[in-house]
Structure formats: C-alpha cells, structure tokens
Amino acid sequence: MKLKTYLLSVLFLCLFTNISFSQKKIKDNYTLQMLKGYMKTKERDYENALTIYQSIYDKYSNDAALNYRIGQLYLNLKSFNNSIEYLNKARKIDPSLEKDIPFLVGQAYHSLGHIDSALTEYEKYKNSISEKEIKDSKINDIIKQCNDAKWYIKNPVNVKITKLGDEVNSKYVDASPSLTADGKTLIFTSRRPENVGGEVNPATGEYKDDIYISYWIDSLKRWSKAIPAQGKLNTAGYDASLSISPDGKYIFVYRNVQGETKSGDIYISRYNPRTEKWGNPKNISKNINSSYFETSASLSSDGKTLYFVSERSGGFGNGDIWVSKKIKSREWSKPTNIGKAINTEEDEIGVFIHPNGKTLFFTSKGHGTIGGYDVFQSTFENGEWSNPVNLGYPINTTKDEIHFVLSTDGKRAYISSKRDEETEGIDIYEIDMSNYSLPNKDNKELTKQPPRFVSDIAILRGLVIDENAGEKIEAEITVYDSSSGEEVEKISSDEFGEYFFTLKNQKTYKVKVSKDGYETIEENVNLTFESDRDFVLVKHFILKKKRKK
Known part of the structure; x- marks a missing residue:
C-alpha cells in the first residue's frame, strides 16, 4: 500500500513538472520571439520582425502588446490598413497599453x-499628453x-497624371526617374528578378537595385521597352x-559598398558612344563624398554645378541640399550649403535643377507638406532662392513623393510614388503640366515665382567632324549673341566630337568653331521654333584642315 502511494506521488510529481515545464517553455518562446522581433525592428529589418511576430x-x-508591435511594423512598411486593424485591436484589448x-x-x-479620421486621432493623442510632450512631438x-492638406485636396492643380x-x-519597385x-x-x-546577380535583400524580400533605360519613340509617341543599362554600370550589388x-x-x-565607400556615396559613369556602353562608375570626388550619406545628385545643363543631398555636419x-562647382574635368570644389531658404531642420532628400539653371525642385518634410515628403519649387532670382512653394495636389499626396523631374519645355514631368493601394511596389508616373499653375494657398501674390512655368530654353547640340577623315574631333566652340556681339558661352567638343548647349530660345546666334590646324568657321544659327514642342536643334560642323604653304 505504501509502495502504491509512493508510485502515485512520483507519477503526480512528474506530471506536474512536465506541465510546468511545458507552460514555461511556451511562455519562454513568447518572450524569446518578442525579444527577437524587437531586435529586428531596432535594426529596421521590418519584414523579418513581422515574420517573427506572425509565427506566434x-x-x-x-x-495587446503583440498586436501593437505588428501594427507598428505595418505602419513602417506602409501597409496602412493593416496597421490600423492591429493597432485598433491592441487598444481594444488593453486601452491603457500605449498612449501613442x-x-x-x-x-x-x-x-x-x-x-478627418486622422485629425480625430491626433486630437485624442494631443489631449492625452503633457505640454512638453506636445512640443516635443x-x-x-x-x-x-x-x-493644409484639406485645402490642397479641395483646390487641386490642373494636371493629368498617368501611370507609365x-x-x-x-510589378516590382520602379523609382527615381x-x-x-x-x-x-x-x-x-x-528591383527586378532579372537584375545582375538576381540577389534578394533578406531584410525586405526585394531584389537589389539595377539601373534601367528607356528611349522616346517619336513615331509611336511612347517610351521603348526599358532595358538594363549596358556596360559596367550594373553589378550584383545595389x-x-x-x-x-x-x-x-x-x-x-548611389553606391554603398562595404570597405570601399565611406557610407552611401555618389559615383559617376560615362557613356561611350562608340561601344554604346556605360563605363565603370568612379567615385565622383573626395570633396563631394564624405563619411555621411550622399543620396541625390543633379547636374546643371552647362555641367558646371552639381546639386546634391548630404547628411554631413x-x-x-538631417539631409540638406549642397552645391559644388566644377574646377577641372574631374575636380570639384568643396561644397556649400544651399541655405536656409531651402534646407530645414527636417529632411530634404531629392533634388533636381531644371535645364534653365534657375528653377529648383526638391523633396522635403520640412516645409508645408500635405503629408510625408512633398515636392517643392524655388526660383533663383537676384542672387537668392525664393521661398519654396508646394506643387500642390494631386502632384503631392498624403503619401511620400520622392523623385520629380520636369522636361525642358515644362510640358511633362515624371514622378515616382506609391499611389495605388492595390499595387505592391512604387511606380513611375507621367504628369501633363501643360495647364499647370502654382497653387496659392495663402492668397498671397507670388512675387518671387511666376504662377506658371514658362520655358525659354533651347538646346543646340551636335558633332564636330573632320571633313576628310570623317572622324569626330575636339574643337573650341564659342557662341555669340548676334545682336550685341557679346560672348554667351564657350565650350569644347569632347573626345567623341560631341557638344551640347542650352541657350535662350527665339534668338539667332553666331557660332564660331576653331581648332589648331583647321580653318575656323562661323555660322549663324537660328533657335526660333515654329512649334512650342520643338526646342532641340541638331547641328554638325565640318572642319577643313588648313593647306600647307
């Protein structure tokens, strides 16, 4: 009888121990996964953090805590409806969980x-925090x-936006046009599976970046099928x-190569028209790249000024727009900050200088935005940049608009953003700007910037060719104003014989082309176009060698 009682006691103890161990194991697994998910979130590895939380x-x-963390992650991943669902569930389970x-x-x-729903939630939050927290947040x-967003949405600008x-x-990410x-x-x-190397970023599940190119087909009035840039531009990395x-x-x-770049740096690749391929990108300059991130770059049409974004001190x-001047062929000056009219204590991340050299478009969180990053315009007049103006809705939306470029004639723009909730990735959109005017939210006269963008730029480009050999040659090309005789600009054609000018349109110029050992030629070039859609003149200059005496 005593033996039976002893055996039952041992059996009960073992059973109780196994149950306790099993419960502890389950609880420890919860704690462990919550810790692992937290660590992945701190590393900004949101995809894998979400996978960890979903496993339990x-x-x-x-x-409540698990729902809260999943809701946070969906917000970071820009899956906003899912974020609302999980965050609402978290506060329903435990209303006192997190006041944010x-x-x-x-x-x-x-x-x-x-x-309106956002305002309701923001007011709830404001009423639950201290004066110091109101200021800090x-x-x-x-x-x-x-x-402000309500005003912009109620007063949309006159544009037509079409997804390319x-x-x-x-169906993957297509961005930065x-x-x-x-x-x-x-x-x-x-970020496509056919990219060089075909590697996937384990943190996001997306393929690594490659650069693609598309060409405008005049006869069909559409873009050609985009192909990866040929040559040495794309690698197995980013x-x-x-x-x-x-x-x-x-x-x-943009490259961020471990052991090579200091952080994210700007590299430059040259196109070779003979091989029709892009060369191996090279670090642009030690004066431009720093130990901080450099993330956006735009070159003026004369090739002498680079506008770029850097997080340097x-x-x-955080990110500011900086300016560097070209000193020599591959040498750039130490950059200067573009100034507080443009840069803010928040983030400026995208920059584009129009070919007219005086209109700057950039992306910012620091000026009056509709939500997230918006695109702004500023004009350089009388030695200073004007106060930036929001381009308005629907160019800007409550989501992030990062990259924006405007055609030379001001008729078309291209932007990348996530505008379709059903589309997984970011896409590139074309904006018809033919009837666009800057919004005037505060009913103030826009003294610094014209309400409508009017382009006064024409492009003169072509080749300098040796008459006998047919070779493309380097030569000095000087453009003069035909009316005043004043020199407008002087450049040299490159080693491939190519030259490129952006000049005021609706004018006639005298062009002088000279090279040692060749006869100098002078020709009048008329940059007056019948159609406002035409603004490019291709003109080749044929040089004769001097006869030996």
Missing part, C-alpha cells in the same frame, strides 16, 4: 488620405499639416540611379 500570433492573437496608439493610427489615416504642426505602361513599370534635357532618354532604378546629366553623357549612381537638419 495564432497562440497569442489576443495579446492614437498618434500611430492618425499617421496611418493621414497617409491613406482620410484626413510637434503634434500641433502635424494637425496644421492635416488642415509596362514598357517602363513592372531622370530625364535628359532633350526629353529622349529616361533612366530609373528597378546600383541606384540618382540622375542622368542633361546631355545624356553621364549617370550619377554643418547643415540645418
């Missing part, structure tokens, strides 16, 4: 364009941003396009 969700679907839930839900509604600025077809866009000054070449960054130079000779590339905020 079936068992802990009523856990209304703020996060407000952000999701704001990004979706549900402004900038909630009043965000509420003002929502009220599958000649350019894919850039256009040559003649409007014939479009480059962009894409190759993101920053811009193409106005003359189409150079592509500025000495600025006004």
